[in-house]
Amino acid sequence: MKKSSDIPVAMICLLPSIIIFGLFNIFPVLYSGYLGLNRWDGLKRTIEFIGIQNYRDIIKSIEFWNSMKVTFYYMVGITFFGIAAGLIIALLLNRKFPGQTIFRTIYFTPVITSTIAAAIVWKYLFDPGSGYINTFLRFFRVPGPGWLTSPTWAMPVIITMGVWKRLGFNMVIYLAGLQSISPEYYEVAQVDGAGSIVRFFRITLPLISPITGMLVIMSVIDSFLVFDQIFVMTNGGPLHSTDVIGLLLYRNAFRYFKLGYSSAIGMIIFMVIFIITFLQRRFLSSGEKALW
Amino acid sequence: MVKRKSYSKNKPTGLADGFYYGGIVLYAFLILFGLIVILPYLWMLTMSLKPVKEIFSPPYLFPVHFQLKNYFEAWNAAPFARFYFNTAVMTVFIVAGQVIFSAMAAYAFVRLKFPGREILFLIFLSTMMVPFHVTLIPSYLIVLRLGWLDTFKALIVPRLVSAFGIFLLRQYFLTIPAELDHAASMDGCSKLGILWRIIIPLSMPALSALAIFSFLFAWNDFLWPLVVTNSPLMRTIQLGLAMFQGKYGTRWNYLMAGTVTASIPAIAAFLIGQRRFIEGITLTGLKG
Numbered sequence: 001m002k003k004s005s006d007i008p009v010a011m012i013c014l015l016p017s018i019i020i021f022g023l024f025n026i027f028p029v030l031y032s033g034y035l036g037l038n039r040w041d042g043l044k045r046t047i048e049f050i051g052i053q054n055y056r057d058i059i060k061s062i063e064f065w066n067s068m069k070v071t072f073y074y075m076v077g078i079t080f081f082g083i084a085a086g087l088i089i090a091l092l093l094n095r096k097f098p099g100q101t102i103f104r105t106i107y108f109t110p111v112i113t114s115t116i117a118a119a120i121v122w123k124y125l126f127d128p129g130s131g132y133i134n135t136f137l138r139f140f141r142v143p144g145p146g147w148l149t150s151p152t153w154a155m156p157v158i159i160t161m162g163v164w165k166r167l168g169f170n171m172v173i174y175l176a177g178l179q180s181i182s183p184e185y186y187e188v189a190q191v192d193g194a195g196s197i198v199r200f201f202r203i204t205l206p207l208i209s210p211i212t213g214m215l216v217i218m219s220v221i222d223s224f225l226v227f228d229q230i231f232v233m234t235n236g237g238p239l240h241s242t243d244v245i246g247l248l249l250y251r252n253a254f255r256y257f258k259l260g261y262s263s264a265i266g267m268i269i270f271m272v273i274f275i276i277t278f279l280q281r282r283f284l285s286s287g288e289k290a291l292w
Numbered sequence: 293m294v295k296r297k298s299y300s301k302n303k304p305t306g307l308a309d310g311f312y313y314g315g316i317v318l319y320a321f322l323i324l325f326g327l328i329v330i331l332p333y334l335w336m337l338t339m340s341l342k343p344v345k346e347i348f349s350p351p352y353l354f355p356v357h358f359q360l361k362n363y364f365e366a367w368n369a370a371p372f373a374r375f376y377f378n379t380a381v382m383t384v385f386i387v388a389g390q391v392i393f394s395a396m397a398a399y400a401f402v403r404l405k406f407p408g409r410e411i412l413f414l415i416f417l418s419t420m421m422v423p424f425h426v427t428l429i430p431s432y433l434i435v436l437r438l439g440w441l442d443t444f445k446a447l448i449v450p451r452l453v454s455a456f457g458i459f460l461l462r463q464y465f466l467t468i469p470a471e472l473d474h475a476a477s478m479d480g481c482s483k484l485g486i487l488w489r490i491i492i493p494l495s496m497p498a499l500s501a502l503a504i505f506s507f508l509f510a511w512n513d514f515l516w517p518l519v520v521t522n523s524p525l526m527r528t529i530q531l532g533l534a535m536f537q538g539k540y541g542t543r544w545n546y547l548m549a550g551t552v553t554a555s556i557p558a559i560a561a562f563l564i565g566q567r568r569f570i571e572g573i574t575l576t577g578l579k580g
Contacts, residue, residue, distance in 0.1 A: 010400045011406075016453060021416060029422055108566075110329060117555040120533065120537050124339065164332075173573070277421050
């Protein structure tokens with residue numbers, strides 16, 4: 001075989017990706033880092049270097065901490081309930097029976113449904129006047145709250161939709177994990193007289209823990225990324241009770257045009273996600289051996 | 293000990309076993325949960341078919357009086373045809389770009405030898421964890437500088453490549469035996485010829501999985517189109533829907549007609565390519 005260099009072909013193959021990743025992914029990280037150290041208001045020409053002043057302002061800002069708190073609330077909700085629901089449904093589906101695929105499809109459809117469309121439907125379901133939920137409650141003579149117009153109830157409604165939208169994804173990942181567990185474990189346990197509850201807690205749960213770990217990290221990261229759903233349902237209201245970090249950033253950047261300040265917010269979130277991903281790598285590399 | 297029905301032979305997993313008396317309880321749970329998941333869709337459909345004068349009357353699950361009129365009226369109330377067209381153009385280019393460029397990049401990472409290969413792959417992979425929070429503003433400024441605001445270029449070009457796609461195809465290409473390449477290269481096939489004639493035809497499952505991923509991503513995307521378009525004529529279907537919602541907030545029947553129209557292509561794409569799509573998720577999700 002003729003020994004020719006691969007380099008020219010590799011260049012051709014990689015060039016489009018390098019240009020676009022470079023321009024719209026890698027350069028922006030550096031540029032955001034730079035912008036974060038400057039004051040740049042409106043789309044003015046003047047840009048003023050102010051060091052870490054933006055970061056000082058953010059740390060002192062009530063809005064930022066409120067957004068962190070709200071994001072954390074959302075995160076705990078979708079992580080816990082999303083993973084629990086995904087696991088329960090995966091366990092129910094993890095056997096061959098007629099109609100299995102239909103159920104899997106049903107549970108998975110919300111994952112691929114447009115968030116905007118879904119958010120509009122959910123907004124309608126929880127409409128205080130004509131929504132299905134309050135009409136249903138009225139039937140039992142229970143007065144329903146204003147849901148998305150109530151600072152107490154808005155976030156629980158948003159979390160419920162978040163769980164609805166992602167449980168199918170968690171289910172699919174869990175199903176693949178459950179199917180990779182060797183049946184021998186259960187046979188041995190059964191011979192030893194372990195009941196079904198014991199088998200679940202002693203075999204299934206520990207063996208799928210790397211998957212659980214991965215899904216937790218994914219849910220946590222997704223909580224920082226949430227935007228569309230809340231933009232449509234409440235746009236951060238009422239009284240900032242659903243003002244997640246993505247909305248705070250969008251508002252500062254594209255409503256108030258505080259580009260330096262919002263870049264600094266972006267860098268903080270990037271740092272948080274970076275640390276979480278780093279911890280996940282360590283967590284996974286120690287846990288992974290259990291299954292693979 | 294719980295006696296299992298004949299069709300429950302494969303892999304009892306502890307907890308579900310307890311639920312599993314005769315399968316009836318299982319079905320009951322699955323149907324109950326399934327109903328909860330699917331109810332929003334039923335309500336959406338019902339509402340979209342409801343006559344205007346009934347929107348504030350007590351809701352019912354199935355429309356008593358059908359009318360398709362809402363669909364036509366919603367379609368005319370906003371330039372939905374234009375939104376549809378914009379989204380279709382954008383989606384076609386993004387899907388084609390992501391599939392072609394991901395295949396090329398993945399091929400280079402799997403089969404070609406060049407200095408810095410591992411580092412470059414790591415850099416590509418790490419772009420997956422860069423959140424929109426840091427890329428959004430600079431990308432917007434770049435697009436602004438290039439004079440691309442309110443153009444298809446802005447909607448398409450930044451999303452022509454996908455780190456996820458490169459990763460997915462790389463995982464798949466690794467399973468194709470290298471002997472095939474050697475045989476082809478003996479026959480005088482060039483490096484790019486091997487990609488085109490050997491690797492691509494053998495990777496159709498992975499390529500179609502990626503095509504569905506890209507389709508769903510492009511069709512459903514919201515934030516980037518929101519930032520780079522202002523003119524109603526350049527809006528995508530998701531933006532148009534959100535805008536429609538702001539304008540016709542209480543005309544639920546029109547709104548739901550618009551919602552159905554906007555979400556059908558993605559749901560259809562998923563239903564058609566479901567098997568490949570789910571394989572793709574498990575291939576990248578579990579080994580990622």
